[in-house]
Amino acid sequence: MQATRERLVRWEDPLSHLAGFEGMTGLQALQAIVEGRVPPPPIANLMDFTIVEVDQGRAVFEGLPGEHHYNPIGSVHGAFALALFDSAMSCAIHTLLDVGVGYTTTDVQVRFIRGISKDSGPIRCEGTALHVGRSTAVAEGKLYDGSRKLLGIGTTACAILRR
Template sequence: MGRSRTYEWEDPSITAAVVGRVSGLEFLREIQAGRLPGPPVSATLDFTLDEVDEGRVMFAVMPGEEHYNPLGSVHGGVYATLLDSAAGCAVHSTLPPGMGYTSLDLTVKFLKRITADTGRVRAVGTVVSRGRQTALAEARLLDAGDRLLAHATSSCLLFPLPAA
């Protein structure tokens, strides 16, 4: 018998309407606190934003077979999504109101296999360097014993957002 999973998400335009009106740190803290809806991708993959500080964020997920590739382990795209979210949001947490960012690249190194037996994993993103137009961030995917499962770096382009 087939397995199924049902999930819900909120209207992403609610959150998108707030981008740039407050600082990145305030924006992410509003999502973390549940006062703004999280992005639909977090519902799709069932990950949460657990910590937010300036220049540092942490997402977490409990891997399940719904994340598996045909080889019976978590798909690399799930690793990459968590690492991209952590690196990008770390940069976002440093932005003042009126500024936005976009990822220019993401380089991922897969170090260890993840399965449902791995238990909860955390993606910790930190800003390495931030200038006026670009930022460099890294993210580390860790298990409960702080073993490094994957590592990523991301360059981000910073830009002023159009006035609302």
């Protein structure tokens, strides 16, 4: 086995597609990504994950861990899982936002239960919005391996950005 590996990441200019979201609710914008009408954000290509389901108050992301996600102790770095958590939980909130309303993550808390390796299979993170108010929102997430074993749980808070 070769010791050195190389990886090429391609993505589309994320700013060139912003106009395509004009007039869309958060749910409509995320559906456009799921359906392939709008390309995914570059972070999804970089970290090998994608949004696979959206509905009111719910977003599901799946990622495929590889050795390029490994940390120095031989397991997938927590940042891979954290990116899935942040994406699923914040997008669950996004599905409930009206046209022209944005958000930004202010806090993420995650509890890891099991480690992840390249053999864990597709990793699935299911985010559910718990509260969306005028200025803040809260969501929770659950992370599963390919056998539906629970890998971790998390919560997030987001600031709601109204124009």
